[in-house]
Amino acid sequence: MLNPYVTRINIMLQLFFPPGAGCSVCGSSTLRLVVEYGMIGPDMPNLPDLKGLLPEEIAAALAPLGAPAFRAKQLFAWLHRRGVTRVDEMTDLPADLRQTLSTHFHLTAHSMLERATAADGTTRYLFGLADGQTIESVYIPEATRATLCVSSQVGCPFGCTFCATGQSGFTRNLTAAEIVDQVYRVQAELPEGRRITNVVYMGMGEPLANYDAVIRSVRLLIHPLGLDLAQRRITLSTVGIVPGIERLAQEGLQVNLAISLHAPTQADRVKLVPIARKYDLDSLMAATRRYVQTTGRKVTFEYTVVPGSNDREADAEALAALVRRLQSLVNVIPLNPAEGQPAGMRLHPQELRARAEQFAEMLRRRRVEVAVRASRGGEVTGACGQLRQRHRPKKLFSTSLSGLV
Secondary structure (H helix, E strand, C coil), X not given: CCCCCEEEEEECCCEECCCCXXXXXXXXXXXXXXXXXXXXXXXXXXXXXXXXXXXXXXXXXXXXXXXXXXXXXXXXXXXHCCCCCCHHHCCCCXXXXXXXXXXXXXXXXXXXXXXXXXXXXXXXXXXXXXXXXXXXXXXXXXXXXXXXXXXXXXXXXXXXXXXHHHHCCEEEECCHHHHHHHHHHHHHHCCCCCCCCEXXXXXXXXXXXXXXXXXXXXXXXXCCCCCCCCHHHEEXXXXXXXXXXXXXXXXXXXXXXXXXCCCCCHHHHHXXXXXXXXXXXXXXXXXXXXXXXXXCCCEEEEEEECCCXXXXXXXXXXXXXXXXXXXXXXXXXXXXXCCCCCHHHCXXXXXXXXXXXXXXXXXXXXXXXXXXXXXXXXXXXXXXXXXXXXXXXXXXXXXXXXXXX
């Protein structure tokens, strides 16, 4: 069998914007560019993807083919409840209909490239997509629930300084089918009787920058004919995309919203989260207050402790003042060491956890509702994007160019 993969050359430059200027998308003052080589797969099939359609949309797509409407519900259940990857597995459909479906539609089905399991059961998966790109998902088992962390983009365009995915650049958005297939592929790996109960959109990418596909994927996951996941067991995380937060408030969904805050002042936040140049802290907090008022839902503020940058007493005081009047929880996160982080962030994991616990205690003294996230799966490259980094093409050389903009 011929290998469908071919060599590709990617060229990336590093551009420095003048003071006060920056990228109109992410707000960053620099754009990185390196030359690298790698592999790319065949083009994605140019056919409608059945896995990304709701039952009524499947019915509309089947109508011109002469298939009765009730087949749409059967198809949806096969895809989203039973998790099949091929039309010929849908054994209660007539053979002629299965043949027709095979020629008129595509079914997303990720390939499993690598899995790594930690001592605590946390398992990181690296999936291959139809176009040769890769994404990560992380399965986190606990006594009373089983959580899957899914990706929403290939890479991420926002370049947060402490994030492995952000340092790897951005390639493209995932489709709704590519998002939900992460859930179905992992579910198929679990022992009989074990079910994914929670899904968090905290993997690679910014969910609200891929808004339509993410919301469609949520509606696929909660559909009663499919996985029938409880809405309150789904969490969308955002780096602070204000228009996305405002749209989400109007969706009528009961999902959880987590906001990656990471600093309590605008001056400090832009150093860690470049998108804060476009959506500043005042705008973000105003949108968050409107979201709480509209939905009645508590929000979570994610706060990764970067030693020496955002974990001082003054930071705790400013953060407490920022969130005190909001129905909210502050989730303090120990920094995950990753390649490419500044030298000051490279501390031993135990020291990083101790710094996070110390900062959480500062917040408790100020009567802030706080939790410290447990670090899971570190021995299997536990931070988002790190497993994919190992599979990235080898860099031939890199260069920095200044004075071009």
